[in-house]
Amino acid sequence: MKVIALRDSSPLVSMRLVFKTGAAQDPLRQAGAAWMTASMLAGGGSRTRSYKEIIDAFFPMGVSVGSQVDKEMICFAAEAHIDHLERFYVIFRDMLLDPGWRADDFERLRDDTVNYLEVELRGQNDEELAKEVLYQRVFAGHPYERHNAGTVASLRELKIVDLREFYLAQFAQENLTIALAGGYPEGFNERARRDFTALPLKARSQNGLDGTVPEIRPNELFMIEKPARGVAISLGFPIEVKRGHADYPALLLATSALGQHRMSSGRLFTRMRQLRGLNYGDYSYIEHFPGGMYTLEPSPNLARSHQIFQLWIRPVEREQAHFALRLALHELERLVRDGLSQEEFERTRSFLSKYVNLLLKTKEAELGYAIDSEFYGIGAFPKYLRDGLKQLTLESVNDAIRSHLRWDQIAIVMAGEGMGELRDRILANEISPMTYNSPKPDEILEEDRIVERRPLAISAHCTTILPVEEIFS
Amino acid sequence: MANAKVFAYEYDQHDFDNGLRLITVPVPYPEVVSLYIVVHAGSRNEVEEGRSGFAHFFEHMMFRGTPDYPPERYEAVLQETGASSNAYTDDDRTVYHTTLTREDFERMLAMEADRFQHLEYKLEDFQTEALAVYGEYNKDSAEPVNKLFEVLRDTAFDAHTYKHTTMGFLRDIEKMPQMYDYSRLFFDRFYRPEYTTLVVVGDVRPDEVREMVQRHWGGWRRGTYKVEVPREPAQKGGREAHIPWKTHTLPYLLIAQKAPAYCDNQVDCAALDLISFLGFSESSPLYERLVIEEQSVDLLWASNADHIDPYLFTVMARVKEDDQVGRIKEQILSTFETFAAQPIDPGKLESVKSHLRYRFALGLNNSEAIASTLAYYVSLRRTPETINKLYTLYEQVTAEDLVRVARWCFAEQGRTVVTLSNGGAQ
Secondary structure (H helix, E strand, O other): OEEEEEEOOOOEEEEEEEEOOOHHHOOOOOOOHHHHHHHHHHHOOEOOOOHHHHHHHHHHHOOOOEEEEOOOOEEEEEEEEHHHHHHHHHHHHHHHHOEOOOHHHHHHHHHHHHHHHHHHHHHHOHHHHHHHHHHHHHOOOOOOOOOOOOOHHHHHHOOHHHHHHHHHHHOOHHHEEEEEEEOOOOOHHHHHHHHHHHOOOOOOOOOOOOOOOOOOOOOEEEEEEOOOOOEEEEEEEEEOOOOOOOOHHHHHHHHHHHHOOOOOOOHHHHHHHHOOOOOOOEEEEOOOOOOOOOOOOOOOOOOOOOEEEEEEEEEEOHHHHHHHHHHHHHHHHHHHHHOOOHHHHHHHHHHHHHHHHHHOOOHHHHHHHHHHHHHHOOOOHHHHHHHHHHOOOHHHHHHHHHHHOOOOOOEEEEEEOOHHHHHHHHHOOOOOOOOOOOOOOHHHHHHHHHHOOOOOOOOHHHEEEEEHHHOOO | OOOOOOOOOOOEEEEOOOOOEEEEEEOOOOOEEEEEEEEOOOHHHOOOOOOOOHHHHHHHHOOOOOOOOOHHHHHHHHHHOOOEEEEEEEOOEEEEEEEEEHHHHHHHHHHHHHHHHHOOOOHHHHHHHHHHHHHHHHHHOOOHHHHHHHHHHHHHOOOOHHHOOOOOOHHHHHHHHHOHHHHHHHHHHHOOHHHEEEEEEEOOOHHHHHHHHHHHHOOOOOOOOOOOOOOOOOOOOOEEEEEEOOOOOOOEEEEEEEEOOOOOOOHHHHHHHHHHHHHHOOOOHHHHHHHHHOOOEEEEEEEEOOOOOOEEEEEEEEEOOHHHHHHHHHHHHHHHHHHHHOOOOHHHHHHHHHHHHHHHHHHOOOHHHHHHHHHHHHHHHOOOHHHHHHHHHHHHOOHHHHHHHHHHHOOHHHEEEEEEEOOOOO
16 A cells, blocks of 8 residues: 655645556456446445435535546545545545445446446447547457446446455555545544555455557458437557656657647647638547546546557548548658657647646646556656656657557547448548638648548458447447 | 635736726645636627627637737747647637746737737638537537537527527528628627636736736727627416437436526525525435436436526436436426425525535635636626625525525426437427
């Protein structure tokens, strides 16, 4: 067990308890076990209090307990006012150390999880759907493959006893970091550490992650057929770079220049949305970033041993989907072949060196980043990144781009309507001419003439179309 | 913190000669400054037929540059300063926000002053940006709740501009590329100092910020336009609408009641805020029955969303079975009746008041969060003091106030019910 304590005079106390385990440890045929276990702890009763009693106790305090499950981390987070710290902490501790495992909580939370997959992901959020399926394709055959919430079928098979078993096996002291910040009383961190020694010392089993590295595979096109006004596109491939890798600062800089999340500065945003009006935005990533449509900053405690490089193309009109895909690949190829300019390099380096301060603007985020730094074996993230950025040169960034990025051997996921026809056009490499509602500069029109003919080498046997009902089934 | 002011930070509120207002809040979070520029114009100001969605579209156009700062240069400065920057529009406001390190603050303030005074864009850029807005509509269209609110407003309102969502009617969005001249008129009307409040929160000194704002924004000229938003006539009977939905969904039920405008000196609006929690939050008896015990509903919430003009008190439920929608509707209506019939237990009332106070305090944990909260309230009353007045009202609301307010607000004649489903739920 590790304890991170950032005590100060704030009346707000942040708590983050992170277990180094997650969906990658789901036992065989029990996909969703980690997710459901965390849900039962954060969204169900403890042995001594029903869920309703917990809600009623927390309500006047204005607090709630959140949980987040990823492949290798499960996080429980809460923030309480110092006025209520003692009352809050006792309940929160019991939720994690002495869960109630009630059948009615289980039924409700399982329904919520099935509805999350069936109604929300399949039905209402084509962008997140395409991203999640991209991860499944890139990690096919790897412990990361299944969605963190499991599948509809596996969730229906899960029993409370499976979750209790997962809890006993995985929620161990050796996996736990307790992180606290704010004006808590002296000795509070020591008390928390002592309380959590009630957990088993060692995790009982570590399934799954055996060091298998996901493979680079030939181009693949995976299409999800569903009624929609636009086509959501995500594409990517595995990379070996993660925090702590010598090329992390360089590749982060390159990715920021290509498509900093939800900002209008990246090349993709400029070339696809700003100049051509193709969609609402286009971004690139080297770290897992779920829920990007809802948040400007990434959540901490999604640390992973394996990351992918990813492009997120927000929904485009069906008639322009082929062109948009080609343009995204064209930009990627241009980045890999020509690299960044000196000016882009300087500007993006300045951006990241300062922007990193904003990522850690809350105590909660500071705690989260400290836990992630521990996972990756690096020092404090802002210093790690700034020091890394300082040492970069344009040449070193362009070298890193050439070593780790590619424009071939990519998994492409598209979600929308009329996928069969779109697949045929893509396989036949048909010309996909662009038309605009306003005059465009010659430079754009000339580039369009190249992009609209850009060949994409995908063989028919690497192409799949599935009706949306079969995703996560 | 029971008796303290809920917004306890000292602030400096200053009016410049041109009508621009500046609110500066020094806070103990080092090195960071948040700048929120609140334009007191949102989709409520889209008074002409066929112009729905325009305030939001205009927010996009504000990123299309000036002679001194074409978009590439604007972006370059944002990048060099490591700023986190974005904007949003809703019914009563358009907000441009940037958070960055203190050393670059004046540079940012000057650049923002430039675009608010000298925005200039070409017809081609305007037409291209209209496509990005259309793309935004497309991206949002998979989400049933967006459609529910589009239909709810269209059904519930006849004259007021709250009839349309901030995104606007699709038929108007499709025509946006032809509205270049109107866009210049919109800028001329509303992007004026008397329609704008600057909120600055962070590691700053108010006297220095005043001087900087005077330097860069002092020359901005006051306008003359006064918007006249049509008054909504009293609703004279219940209304209903149903949305058939193509992709798999659970049925949704939305029940809305005409409700009073935001107000910080009379208890009615505050009382409805409390009812939204007492009746429909996760600690309410109805939530306990439907979500925790029966498990017939998986989402339940209510909102008395603050608006400048009278808007709606809304309850939403997502129901697990189509054939249960009618029964759930009856349960929600019966909850309305309970509030109108008898005073609530005083202990429960105190619990909600405490919830609101602490939830507010817990949200103010960094400069950006404080600025963002202020921008919301400032767009309603142009001063942070409205927050303390509102929370004082919460303390004053009695169980009898809730009965009185529930009796007139939850009457059937002001009700609109919208359902959405794959199956037959109506």
